Amino acid sequence: MTLRLALLSAFLLSGPAGAAEIACEGAFAIDSSEARLVEIYGAEYVRTGIVPGPEGTEMLATRIFPDNPKRMLEFVWWDEDARTDPSAIGLPAKLAGPGGVRAGMSVAEIEALNGKPFTLSGFGWDYGGYAGFETGALAAPAGGCHLSLRFDAKDYPAGIDIDSIIGDQAVQSTNPVLTEVGAYVQSVAIGYPHPDYRD
Structure with missing residues (x-):
């Protein structure tokens, strides 16, 4: 099984009771990028655009599974032009953060x-x-x-x-x-x- 298929299987099949726990590596690493997300998840599941931000603002973000709120990941970048250096990554309920x-x-x-x-x-x-x-x-x-x-x-x-x-x-x-x-x-x-x- 390829890395992409393994990640997708774990992500899609994990349920709330046993939410998969992510680590700060791979797609979620400090050196992640939009290009890496496309490589891991596939271009059809990755969309970058303007999304609502805090206090009525708007911001650029890359979303994984953007049409499925229960599985959507949201990446906000320090370098918006290159879409690298993640500043914040929002996780869906199906994923647990570090430490569980x-x-x-x-x-x-x-x-x-x-x-x-x-x-x-x-x-x-x-x-x-x-x-x-x-x-x-x-x-x-x-x-x-x-x-x-x-x-x-x-x-x-x-x-x-x-x-x-x-x-x-x-x-x-x-x-x-x-x-x-x-x-x-x-x-x-x-x-x-x-x-x-x-x-």
Whole structure:
């Protein structure tokens, strides 16, 4: 079986309960490119164009399986002209990020994988719910990438004071209100620093 077919088989056949775990290598490596994605996945599954960005902006991105939201990967490039040097790679629910993190996990489950608490931004604004890892097992995946998770709340039950988890503020993962609102991982991404700031 060719590398391309092996990757496609693992990607297409893995289910949510046993989500395939990616590593920061190959298609997801620091030196990845649009050309590599075409080589691995096939030109028919790769599309580059303008997509919605944060705060109402637009940006250039390369999408794998662009017509299938459940399997779509999204690559944003530091070098948009050459379509090289990935800055951020959004993963679908069918793929787990380094360390086994995946969409749907609770704050407690991510804490357990990391081995210690972490910090996320408060909910309810454009950058709400984002978390990175400065310390712990998830802080420095092999391959030089970094993890970015976005959390959301399942519900805001009546009678709960949610001021400590709302708005532009740092929220500790140990905050019990996160459990009360059923905070969970909405999306998983990996990224790399700009080439000018790499060791």
